[in-house]
Structures are given as structure tokens and as C-alpha cells.
Amino acid sequence: MVAHSSDRVETPSPAQTYGSYLALDEVLGAQHPRSDEHDEMLFIVIHQVYELWFKQLLHELGHLQRKLAAGNTAHALHTLRRVLNILKVVVAQIDVLETMTPRQFTSFRVRLEASSGFQSAQFRELEAVLGRRDEGAFAHYPEGGADREQILTAMSQPSLYDSFLRYLAVQGYPIPAEQLERDVRIAAAPAPEIQQILLTVYTDDGGPAQVAERLVDLDEGLQEWRYRHVMMVRRTIGDKPGTGGSSGADYLRGTLFQPVFGDLWAVRSRL
Numbered sequence: 001m002v003a004h005s006s007d008r009v010e011t012p013s014p015a016q017t018y019g020s021y022l023a024l025d026e027v028l029g030a031q032h033p034r035s036d037e038h039d040e041m042l043f044i045v046i047h048q049v050y051e052l053w054f055k056q057l058l059h060e061l062g063h064l065q066r067k068l069a070a071g072n073t074a075h076a077l078h079t080l081r082r083v084l085n086i087l088k089v090v091v092a093q094i095d096v097l098e099t100m101t102p103r104q105f106t107s108f109r110v111r112l113e114a115s116s117g118f119q120s121a122q123f124r125e126l127e128a129v130l131g132r133r134d135e136g137a138f139a140h141y142p143e144g145g146a147d148r149e150q151i152l153t154a155m156s157q158p159s160l161y162d163s164f165l166r167y168l169a170v171q172g173y174p175i176p177a178e179q180l181e182r183d184v185r186i187a188a189a190p191a192p193e194i195q196q197i198l199l200t201v202y203t204d205d206g207g208p209a210q211v212a213e214r215l216v217d218l219d220e221g222l223q224e225w226r227y228r229h230v231m232m233v234r235r236t237i238g239d240k241p242g243t244g245g246s247s248g249a250d251y252l253r254g255t256l257f258q259p260v261f262g263d264l265w266a267v268r269s270r271l
Helices: 024-028 040-069 073-097 102-112 121-129 146-155 160-170 192-204 207-237 249-253 262-266
Strands: none
Touching: 040 073, 040 102, 040 121, 040 160, 073 207, 102 207, 121 146, 160 192, 160 207, 192 207, 192 262, 207 262
16 A cells, blocks of 8 residues: 555654753853852853843844834834843843952952953944944954954944934935945044934924934943943952953043934934
8 A cells, every 4th residue: 555645644853942942051051160269150141141132232233223224113113122121131230240349359350361341242243333433343353353354344334323314314304315325434423414404303203203212212321331331340340450451440431421323412402
């Protein structure tokens, strides 16, 4: 008797489990303290979680840029709300890290050797997506290396602010062609003509004004994270140099009060 294809019984595949779906063997096996100090595990876990959140932020911001370019206000606002909530979690993690005293950190700090959060390629890529365009973001990465290429690629693509300007153009606002066609490898400079258009956006008080305000929230959230990071470093190591070649708190202080979306802040006094 010849079996028909419909008579064949498929061998069921092993059921997907919680652990296998989340690759928990790899995730939970990725912590390798280099000392017997109790607090080193906390330090490792928090920084690994930071990298996961940076990965998700890059994922969300890429999605946001596509929605902005398409003029999709509702989905852009939804994505911005998610990004802002992720930022709140990122800032809140500092509270956990600050439960570690300076002596507890010093007990294993030497084990870090030259490693440092200063070397986070994902954070440098995140800065590039938000508009950073200077050699300092990638200079310490080896030429030809994957991390350097990743950052350079992000710097050669439109920033989030470029996507916002395109969104305004799709919404009918007269964004000058030179702004829409500018060399995105160069940081966007403050533009009085854009600021004048933004005043109209706010006067209209519609969806684009809401998107603009959520971008201001994003900028403010980033500044809050940088400030909390500076204060956490100061209370943990004082004015000692950072690992990885940075100047520690001095370097971090230099990143404060540098807005990502300058035009959106420049119009505040005129609203």
C-alpha cells in the first residue's frame, strides 16, 4: 500500500521553552567576575543590562526614524513614549549602582584593567544617531575594527533630527531644500529659518508640536542620565582618572548641558 502525503505524520519538534527562547544559558552564563569580591557581580550585571538597553534604544530609534520619514505621527509618538520609558529605567539603574560604596568598588576596580564604559561602541553609535559628528567618538577604536565601522556608518546616515525635519516637510511645513539635502556627515548647526518654522509648528499646536515636545523630553532625559552618571562617578571614585584612558568625572562633566536638538531649545524663549 502506498502512503499518500496527507497520511504522513510529522515528527513534532521539541517544544520551545522559556529558557531556550531567551537563550538564558548564554545570557546567565555571560557573567565572569575576575575577583572574589561580592560587588563585582552587580557591576557586571548592571553594565550588561545597560548594553541590552542601548541595543533596544538603537532598535527603537531606527524604527522612529522610519516612521518620521513616512510622516506617521501616531506611530512616531508611540515609539517616542517607549524610548522615554526606557530612558527612565536606564537612569533608575544608577540608584542600584550607587548602593556600592567607594571601598566596595575599589576592592575589584584593578580587575577592570583598561576596560571602561568609555569604550561602549553601542553608546557611541547611539550618540551618532542623535547627531554627534566628531572624531572623538571613534578615534580610540582601531582602524578597520567592527566597532569603529559601526560608529562611522551611523555618522554617515541621517540623524534623528534630520528625520524630524523630513517629517515636518511631509506634514507640509516649508523646510528649505538645503536642510533636507545637507551633508548628514556634518553635525546640524542652529538654523534661524528652522526655528521660525518651529514657532509655526508650536502655534499650530497639532501632532507635529507633540512630536517636537517628545523630542525635547528625549533630550532632557539624556541630560538627566549624563548628570546622574557624573554624580555616580564622583561619589564612587572622586576625581581619580577613569579606566580606559578617560579623565573620569572631568570628562563626563564636559558632556553636560550640550543639547541634542539645539533649535528646539532655542525657540523656548520665543513661545
